[in-house]
Amino acid sequence: MKAITIPQPGDADALVLADVPDPEPAPGEVRVRVAAAGVNRADVMQRMGHYPPPPGAPEYPGLEVSGTVEALGEGVHGWAVGDQVCALLSGGGYAELVCVPAGQLLPVPHGTSLEDAAALPEVVSTVWSNVFMTANLLPGQTVLVHGGSSGIGTMAIQLAREVGARVVVTAGSAAKLEACRQLGAEILVNYREQDFVEEVRAATGGAGADVILDNMGAKYLARNVEALAPGGRLVVIGLQGGAKAELNLGLLLRKRGAVIATSLRARPADEKAAIVAAVREHVWPLVEEGRVRPVVHSRHPLADAPAAHRELEESGHIGKILLTP
Ligand SMILES: NC(=O)c1ccc[n+]([C@@H]2O[C@H](COP(=O)([O-])OP(=O)(O)OC[C@H]3O[C@@H](n4cnc5c(N)ncnc54)[C@H](OP(=O)(O)O)[C@@H]3O)[C@@H](O)[C@H]2O)c1
16 A cells, blocks of 8 residues: 655655555454545654654554545454444554554544545544543533634534533634634634733633633643633643643642643553544534534645645644545
């Protein structure tokens, strides 16, 4: 098969299309012929040599795909050759074929095209596991979503809106904020011009955000804790602003707040399967009713993976970028 390899970590041109051996499904795995793969910021980190695949994961980048089941490993039940699926991966999605534990497969939702379904597994699993399973966002509460126009952000806004939460977003341009508003965000903060702590306080009568989904890490830690409501939960999922910062435990203690940091990719297969099962139960019906949708910004052929990475890094996109083998 053809796959994107990384012979030497580096800039976008480090992504090289090559002929590699077809993967064989291990017991409990399914082989999928890829229709599309989602591009995630983690793939950029892997390309640069900062985010090696976890032990046992395919070495090629790519954390989510859609496609057609082509072969079943020993002991797989509930899936058949020819099924149209999408899948949460630990790696290997930038390829014509990928093997995935059966517990990480989802059917393509009715009403979503096979290609667009590739934009769902990673963002939906990340948002559902963090905002709902971990931070327990409830109807009527306020959630602050940093980077609201990102792949993750566009899904977080829609799911929070669906549970009846109030959504505050940050983004770096008026056009991106307008896209967030159309998805259901009520309070729009241009982080280049406004202070999100002040804006969150103003929007909540001084109370703060019950949940914050953060992609910035160190750079926003102090201000995120300031923006938390009493009993608030800050979930850090990205370190775009660095990994080390000072935490004011006195302020956190007075607020009875929580700071949590998680990585989906590093979770064991049984936890990923539990998250995927929860997504299928809670999120898939919303997608099938057309209430929540994948937001696809652009598509590139697999061979043009460097162009797709450049587009992500230039950050003009709203939603997801896809690769199509
Ligand atoms: N821990 C996990 O399991 C997990 C899983 C998936 C994703 N993630 C993380 O989630 C984040 C989003 O991922 P993605 O794939 O959706 O990436 P993406 O589409 O490239 O989004 C990155 C976003 O960061 C925003 N941004 C940059 N500087 C900012 C600032 N100072 N304040 C607020 N936002 C800022 C950008 O918005 P502007 O262009 O407007 O600046 C852009 O929307 C990444 O940090 C990724 O690593 C974590």
